Amino acid sequence: MGAAIRRKATPTATAPADAPPFKKILIANRGEIALRVILACKEMGIQTVAVYSEADRNALHVRFADEEVCIGPPPSSKSYLNIPQVIAAAEVTGAEAIHPGYGFLSENAHFVEVCQACGITFIGPSGEIIRKMGNKAQAKATMLEAGVPLMPGSDGLVETVEEALVVAEQIGYPVIVKASAGGGGRGMRIVNNPEELPDLYNTARSEAKNAFGDDGVYMEKYLLEPRHIEVQIMGDLFGNVVHLGERECSIQRRHQKLIEESPSAVLDPALRQRICDTAVRAAKAVGYYNAGTIEFLLDKRGDFFFMEMNTRVQVEHPVTELVTGIDIVKEQIRIAAGQKLSFRQEDVVQKGHAIECRINAEDPFKFTPCPGRITALHFPGGPGIRVDTAMHQDAVIPPHYDSMVAKLIAFGANRTEAIARMRRALDTLVIEGIKTTAPLHRRIMDQPDFIAGTFSTKWLEGYLEELKRDPTGDPR
The missing domain is CATH 3.30.470.20 (ATP-grasp fold, B domain)
Known part of the structure; x- marks a missing residue:
């Protein structure tokens, strides 16, 4: 595990009159959101486990949790995103549930399913829901069926430059090319005219592939001042x-x-x-x-x-x-x-x-x-x-x-x-x-x-x- 489990001398405060929903929760995150979850658990009478990388050894979420487990070196791929290490930390400490916070593994459907397979409650939605709503093209199709208003755009993924030119002409410029599996502004390009489209379309796909391992893109009408x-x-x-x-x-x-x-x-x-x-x-x-x-x-x-x-x-x-x-x-x-x-x-x-x-x-x-x-x-x-x-x-x-x-x-x-x-x-x-x-x-x-x-x-x-x-x- 990278370090022995350390348990604090002073446990979480006595539980309130109503039994807490869990006895122990592991927080699979760091920083302010990890501390935020720990403070909520303290009020609910729930013990907490902090996981941390070697870079966060002296972090406050580590200090204020009831137990702590080092799960790897500083790079997030070797610590906070390391699913086997996180699961092992939960199992060795007897944590019944995992709160993912935001970022890291919070929207990783595979992680949710691994938790379920190991008998650990994931504090969030199901892997199926995360997968459905995380893929933007699939999410749009789901919302269309539910009658939720959608931005005019492509009917699913746009596979070629030629198809992109047709879609853009139909919905009108400016348009935005978006990574289907993306977020945070990566894999997005705004296109103002047909001349710009081929290069920007290819750039968006390349960026999406590098950032998310998926070069699928779709297109929408771009609002100027939303x-x-x-x-x-x-x-x-x-x-x-x-x-x-x-x-x-x-x-x-x-x-x-x-x-x-x-x-x-x-x-x-x-x-x-x-x-x-x-x-x-x-x-x-x-x-x-x-x-x-x-x-x-x-x-x-x-x-x-x-x-x-x-x-x-x-x-x-x-x-x-x-x-x-x-x-x-x-x-x-x-x-x-x-x-x-x-x-x-x-x-x-x-x-x-x-x-x-x-x-x-x-x-x-x-x-x-x-x-x-x-x-x-x-x-x-x-x-x-x-x-x-x-x-x-x-x-x-x-x-x-x-x-x-x-x-x-x-x-x-x-x-x-x-x-x-x-x-x-x-x-x-x-x-x-x-x-x-x-x-x-x-x-x-x-x-x-x-x-x-x-x-x-x-x-x-x-x-x-x-x-x-x-x-x-x-x-x-």
Whole structure:
């Protein structure tokens, strides 16, 4: 296993009066999401097992778990993505269930099936559901059958340049070529005219093959200034599916989100109801259970189109927790144990407004990674501020994984108060020794377009271009 199991002298706090759904859960992840799951388990009276790579030996999720197992060297392929090592850690510690967090093995259908074969509960949906919704072409076909609005595009995979030219002519330029098995902006190319299409089509296929081992691509109409709206859904094993409202995720760069909020400033009550009801219908169409997110693109006319489904807990789940008062991670655990949802749709009431800034260890202008040691650290507090992090002073951001330092979340009675509290929080955030995106987040909070809520998924890239032309605007 790479290291002996270490058990802490102080066990998890005594279980509450109601028996916990599991006695012991292994968290197959690292960083803030691993710590988030551990804290939820502590409140539920569930013991936890942390797995870690050699690079994370001194990480907080390792410190605060009841047991810890080293599963390999720093590269994720040899540790956090090493299915035999993760399963062995669960078996040797007697963990009944595995929470995958997000990333790594969280949407790996094979891993889910291995867990099942070994008698270990996977805290998430079935492998069949993950496989169906993870393949974008198959997901689109499923949504079409369920009557969920889809972006005009190809009927399945586009196999040749000649076929791509025909599809593009039918749906109209601009179009976007997307990897069927992809995500995170990889294997995507925007095409504005027929002359560009052959080269960009081939580039998308090549990138998809390198990133995902699958060069299948499909095509969609490309919206010029869309909003990215996602709906948090929860389902149980009894067929109950509810939504927890929407999140606005349009402040993003190259399909990577920087700021998320709930509710969206652009949805009126009628449109909110339509988009949330559609998300529930989409989830029911695949028999979905546990936590998941249905993602849509929204155009200026108020029409929305299915984009994809994330079959796991999202990075930005805290904003939904703050406006609904529902602990999504605890609910995931209960559902996996076979319990019914602890609430009905009519019990879900959104109150106030929440905004999340993803603080990454990156140059705030160039977005280049800045791993290293944190030499000084102070996280903000005060009314309405939540910080989800696994960082501490002298912690090291390793170069092997994503560069997230913390999720800074502000909650207020309304959007204006939430923005004001986020400004205050960013002003009192201290992170030294590495560069972070915090200065850029602070500038965004003062931008008129952001304050007015008049932005699209393209807004941030335009703002960054403005900063390049104005040296005094460099967020560093």
